[in-house]
Amino acid sequence: MKTILFINNNVDGVGERLLRAIDSQASEVALEIYCRIDCLSDRLKQLGHGLTTAVLLVTSKEELMRIYALKDLLDGIGKILILPDGEQDTISLAHKLYPRFLSYTDRDFNDVVAVLQRMAMNANSEKNRMADKLRPFAPLKPIGNYLELKAA
Numbered sequence: 001m002k003t004i005l006f007i008n009n010n011v012d013g014v015g016e017r018l019l020r021a022i023d024s025q026a027s028e029v030a031l032e033i034y035c036r037i038d039c040l041s042d043r044l045k046q047l048g049h050g051l052t053t054a055v056l057l058v059t060s061k062e063e064l065m066r067i068y069a070l071k072d073l074l075d076g077i078g079k080i081l082i083l084p085d086g087e088q089d090t091i092s093l094a095h096k097l098y099p100r101f102l103s104y105t106d107r108d109f110n111d112v113v114a115v116l117q118r119m120a121m122n123a124n125s126e127k128n129r130m131a132d133k134l135r136p137f138a139p140l141k142p143i144g145n146y147l148e149l150k151a152a
Contacts, residue, residue, distance in 0.1 A: 003053040003116070004077075005033045006040050008063055014105045018057055018082065021109035026117050029053075037066050044073035052123045055080045055116065059105065064093055071097060078119050080112055 005022070007015035022029065032051075034040040043049065054077050058064045064083070067074075079099040083090055086104060094102060101115040 002049075002051045003029050003031055003055060003120075004040065004043065004051055005031050006037075006054065006056045006067075007033065007035055008037065008057070008059060012105075014059070014082075015057055018055070018109050018112070021113050022055070022116065025110075025113040026120070029116060029120055037063075037070070041070055041073065044070060044077075051077050053078045053080070053116065053119050055082070055112065057082045057105070058094075059084050061090055061093075064090065068093055068097060080115055080119075082109075082112065 005019070007018065019033075022031065032043065034043060044051070054074060056067055056079060058067060058081060061084070074097060079097055080101045080103070081094050081097065081099040082103045082105055083094055084105055091102070100119065101112070103109070103112050
């Protein structure tokens with residue numbers, strides 16, 4: 001599973017704490033770390049980027065507004081947002097990005113890691129289901145008036 005981790009400012013070591021939590025508990029997640037919104041935007045604009053998840057650490061309302069400007073680029077990617085506060089306008093704007101999970105910078109990140117692991121597990125099972133659908137079939141064999149399909 002390809003995951004983007006956006007950490008713009010490492011305010012009070014929050015970014016380091018988040019990265020340590022993910023590294024220690026979700027090592028199966030392949031991370032791409034971006035520290036600037038313009039770099040994040042450039043990455044999201046790449047065709048066929050193959051990204052499934054974005055963990056976005058937001059340290060201010062202004063930063064959340066800049067991330068919201070990338071809403072169209074983030075469509076189709078499961079989002080985990082870590083917000084600077086629980087104020088109503090912050091939460092309202094965050095929900096417009098349709099995140100799968102919201103957390104806050106003043107909490108430990110065990111809940112974020114648990115959700116990220118679950119998303120990775122779901123992405124892998126979806127990938128396996130798609131592979132099952134694409135398996136080749138053996139030639140059709142007539143059975144009376146019907147044809148029998150057998151997987152190769």
